[in-house]
Amino acid sequence: MKNFNFRNPTRILFGKGTIADIKDHVPADARVLVLYGGGSAERTGVLAQVRDALSAHTFYEFGGIEPNPRYATALKAVETIREKDVTFVLAVGGGSVIDAGKFIAAAADYDGDPWEILTTRGSVITRAIPFGTVLTLPATGSEMNSGAVITNAEKGAKLPFSSPHCYPTFSVLDPEVTYTLPPRQVANGVVDAFVHTVEQYLTYPVSAFVQDGFAETLLRTLIELGPKALETPDDYDTRANLMWTATMALNGLIGAGVPQDWATHMIGHEITALNDTDHARTLAIVLPSLLNDQRVPKREKLLQYARNVWGIVDGGEEDRIDAAIEATREFFQRMGIKTQLRDYGIAEPEIDQIVTGLQEHGMTALGEYGVIAPEDARRILEAAL
Amino acid sequence: MKNFNFRNPTRILFGKGTIADIKDHVPADARVLVLYGGGSAERTGVLAQVRDALSAHTFYEFGGIEPNPRYATALKAVETIREKDVTFVLAVGGGSVIDAGKFIAAAADYDGDPWEILTTRGSVITRAIPFGTVLTLPATGSEMNSGAVITNAEKGAKLPFSSPHCYPTFSVLDPEVTYTLPPRQVANGVVDAFVHTVEQYLTYPVSAFVQDGFAETLLRTLIELGPKALETPDDYDTRANLMWTATMALNGLIGAGVPQDWATHMIGHEITALNDTDHARTLAIVLPSLLNDQRVPKREKLLQYARNVWGIVDGGEEDRIDAAIEATREFFQRMGIKTQLRDYGIAEPEIDQIVTGLQEHGMTALGEYGVIAPEDARRILEAAL
Numbered sequence: 072m073k074n075f076n077f078r079n080p081t082r083i084l085f086g087k088g089t090i091a092d093i094k095d096h097v098p099a100d101a102r103v104l105v106l107y108g109g110g111s112a113e114r115t116g117v118l119a120q121v122r123d124a125l126s127a128h129t130f131y132e133f134g135g136i137e138p139n140p141r142y143a144t145a146l147k148a149v150e151t152i153r154e155k156d157v158t159f160v161l162a163v164g165g166g167s168v169i170d171a172g173k174f175i176a177a178a179a180d181y182d183g184d185p186w187e188i189l190t191t192r193g194s195v196i197t198r199a200i201p202f203g204t205v206l207t208l209p210a211t212g213s214e215m216n217s218g219a220v221i222t223n224a225e226k227g228a229k230l231p232f233s234s235p236h237c238y239p240t241f242s243v244l245d246p247e248v249t250y251t252l253p254p255r256q257v258a259n260g261v262v263d264a265f266v267h268t269v270e271q272y273l274t275y276p277v278s279a280f281v282q283d284g285f286a287e288t289l290l291r292t293l294i295e296l297g298p299k300a301l302e303t304p305d306d307y308d309t310r311a312n313l314m315w316t317a318t319m320a321l322n323g324l325i326g327a328g329v330p331q332d333w334a335t336h337m338i339g340h341e342i343t344a345l346n347d348t349d350h351a352r353t354l355a356i357v358l359p360s361l362l363n364d365q366r367v368p369k370r371e372k373l374l375q376y377a378r379n380v381w382g383i384v385d386g387g388e389e390d391r392i393d394a395a396i397e398a399t400r401e402f403f404q405r406m407g408i409k410t411q412l413r414d415y416g417i418a419e420p421e422i423d424q425i426v427t428g429l430q431e432h433g434m435t436a437l438g439e440y441g442v443i444a445p446e447d448a449r450r451i452l453e454a455a456l
Numbered sequence: 457m458k459n460f461n462f463r464n465p466t467r468i469l470f471g472k473g474t475i476a477d478i479k480d481h482v483p484a485d486a487r488v489l490v491l492y493g494g495g496s497a498e499r500t501g502v503l504a505q506v507r508d509a510l511s512a513h514t515f516y517e518f519g520g521i522e523p524n525p526r527y528a529t530a531l532k533a534v535e536t537i538r539e540k541d542v543t544f545v546l547a548v549g550g551g552s553v554i555d556a557g558k559f560i561a562a563a564a565d566y567d568g569d570p571w572e573i574l575t576t577r578g579s580v581i582t583r584a585i586p587f588g589t590v591l592t593l594p595a596t597g598s599e600m601n602s603g604a605v606i607t608n609a610e611k612g613a614k615l616p617f618s619s620p621h622c623y624p625t626f627s628v629l630d631p632e633v634t635y636t637l638p639p640r641q642v643a644n645g646v647v648d649a650f651v652h653t654v655e656q657y658l659t660y661p662v663s664a665f666v667q668d669g670f671a672e673t674l675l676r677t678l679i680e681l682g683p684k685a686l687e688t689p690d691d692y693d694t695r696a697n698l699m700w701t702a703t704m705a706l707n708g709l710i711g712a713g714v715p716q717d718w719a720t721h722m723i724g725h726e727i728t729a730l731n732d733t734d735h736a737r738t739l740a741i742v743l744p745s746l747l748n749d750q751r752v753p754k755r756e757k758l759l760q761y762a763r764n765v766w767g768i769v770d771g772g773e774e775d776r777i778d779a780a781i782e783a784t785r786e787f788f789q790r791m792g793i794k795t796q797l798r799d800y801g802i803a804e805p806e807i808d809q810i811v812t813g814l815q816e817h818g819m820t821a822l823g824e825y826g827v828i829a830p831e832d833a834r835r836i837l838e839a840a841l
Contacts, residue, residue, distance in 0.1 A: 072470075072471070072693060072696040072697065072700070073471065074471025074473075074474060075468070075470045075471065076467065076468070076469055076470070076477075077467070077468045077470070078465065078466070078467035078468070078626075079464070079465075080463065080464075080465035081463070082461065082462070082463035083460070083461070083463070084461055085457075085459060085460045085461070085462070085712070085713060086457070086458065086459025086460060086713070087459060088459075089459060092461075241463075278693035278696075278697065279697070280676075280677040280680070280681070280697045280701070281673060281674065281677060281697060281700050281701055281704060284669070284670070284672075284673025284674075284676065284677065285669070285670055285673055287669075287673075288665070288666060288669025288670055288672075288673065289666065289669075291669065292665040292666060292669065295665070296665070308663035311457040311663075311713075312664070312665045312666060315457070315713075316665070316666055324709075327468075327470070328470060328471070328700075
C-alpha cells in the first residue's frame, strides 16, 4: 500500500425526508443563498422542500446555473452574496450546481481577482464561506469532495480546481428525489460512478485489500442496480444504494493509498470539447478500448477485475481479460449508452482533432505510469471507431 | 437502507515514516502534551520519533496511562495541561492512551466537574482542546472515532462517553511501528476488529449493498492477513492492511444506515469485569455461541456471511450456518485465542455473576432487536462453557 493523507469532513444526511433536516445544520442566524440550475428543482418539488426547511431562516434564491457551470454566472451569484450579505450557500442540484457552489463560496470570500482561483487550480484559496448541498443527481461525487470544474465560455476554457476549504459542510442525499430523473441522466450517473471507481482501481496491484474490496463492492453494486433503476425508477433501495455508491466512488476513500489512472477521463474530456457528447458517454467509448490497449501493464488488475467483479474464472488469462472488457462494454450498452465513436458521429478526421486537443492541453503523459502519450490515445480512439 | 447522519473529520496520515509529518499538523505555536502508556512507546523507539518530529515545538510528556485508562490518572494529566498552559494533546499508543487523550482533551476544556462528562456519556461536552494521535496498536478504532471508555477504580465503574468534539484532529498510522507488538496483542487486535465489524453487519438485511460489501471486505482481509501477521511480523503490506482495516471497522462508515447488534460486546464486558480476561478474548468466547443461539433472527445474514465471507455455498441452509460459525471459531483459535469459558477458568457459578452484572448494568434488552435479556445471555454463556 502507498502512503496517504486522507481527510473528508463533509457530513452526509442520508435518507427519506432528510431535506427537512437542513434547518438544524444551517446556523440559525445565517443569511442563505439557495443556488439551483434549470427548472427541474422547481418542477420536482425539491425547491419547495428546501424552502420549507428554511422557513425560519433568511434566504435568497439564485437560479440558472448551467449544466457546465459558467464563470460569468458564478460571478453574478457572488455579487448577490455581497449585496445581500449572505453567510451560507446552499447548492441544490447535481454536480454542476454543486461545483458552482464551491467556486461561488470560495470566490465570495476571496480578496483578489476570482479568476486566480481557476488559474492556480485552487491553491490561492485560504477560506470559503460555508456551504451545504442537496444532491438531486448521483453521479459526480462532488457532494462529498473538494473539487469542481468551471467553464469560461469567453476564454473557451474549462478549468478544474480544488481546495481543502471546499468540502461541503453537509450534503443531503434523499434517494426519493432521484425517482423522477430522466433515464438518460440515471444512465450517465451510473456510468460516471463506475468509471470513477475503475480509474482508482484498475491500475496495478499494491496489496491494498481494503481499497480493492471497497472498489469491487461499488462496481458490483452499480452493475446489479444500475439496470434496475431504469426498469423500476421508484424502488427506494435501488436508488439509495446507487446514490451512496456514487458518493463513495469519488470521496477520496477508495483512492487513498493506491495508484490512479484518469486517462479515460482526460481523453473523454477532449471528445466532449469536440462535439459536446455527454461526459459519461465519452467514458463509455474510451474505457473498453483503453483497457484492451493497456492489457499488458494492467494485466494483474484486469484478471482480478474479471474474477472479483464479473465472476469470470474459467479459461485462459487472455480469454478472461477479453471477457471482462466485453462485459464492461455490454454493461454500458445495457444502460442504454453506446460505446463506439461512430455512434456519436465521430470518424477518423475528428480523432486528429482530439489528439491535437490532448497535445494542446498538456495531456501528454497520462495513466498510472504517466506513459500514455497523445499518439497512444490515437490508437485507443481508432480502436473505438 | 436506513436513514443516517455520517461525518468523520479525522485526518489519517498513513504509511512508513509518517510520524515525522506530525510537525506539519500541530500548530507551530502549540504547547503540546505528549501522552503515553507504559514502557513500550519508549522501548520501540516510537517516542523518539515523536520527539524528533516535535523538535521545533514546545512539548511536555505525560506517561503512565493504564491499559484500562483511569480517571484519576487522566485528571493528573489535566492538571499538567493547566500548569503548563498546554494547547494541543498528542496521544501516542493504543486504544487506551487514545481514549484517555479524548477524555483529557475534553476535561481540560470543561468548566464543571469532569466527572459529569462520564455521567452524561459526553453530552455536556461543548468543546475540547485539539488533539492528535500516533497509533501503535491496531484494534479499537479509537484513532478515527469520537468515543472512549474511562475507568474509575474508586467507584468500580467503567464508563463510556462520546462527543462530536472528540474526533482526533489527525491520527498517524505507521504500520512499521506494529512489527514489534507481542503476538497476544496482535491477535487481540485482529479479533477485536473482526467482532466490531460483525456487530454492524451480522444482524438482518436492509438492502445495504455498500455497507455489507465493505464489511465483508474487512472480514475477509482479517481472516487472510491476521494469521500472516503472527507468522511474519515484519511484512509491511500485511501490517498496513490490518491497520487500515481496524480503523475502518469502527469509524462509523460501515455502521451508517444499518442495524447494529453489540450484544457480544455487552456480554463480554461482564466477563472482563469478572476476572479481567482480555476484551478480545471475551468476544471470541461469546460470538460463536451467540450466533448459534440467534440463528433464527440472524438467518439471512448468517447465510450471506457464510457465502460472501467464507465461500460456503454447498449444503443445506442449516449446514452452511453451522459451517460459518465453526469457521469463525476456528479463525479465532488460529489466532491463538481460545473460545470456551472453561479456557479462562469460568464455570457455571460464574455465569450467575455475569448474568447478575448484566441486570445491574441495565443490559436487559440487547441485540439489533433489543430482545436479548440476561436470561438469554445465560443460555448463550452456558453453551460456551
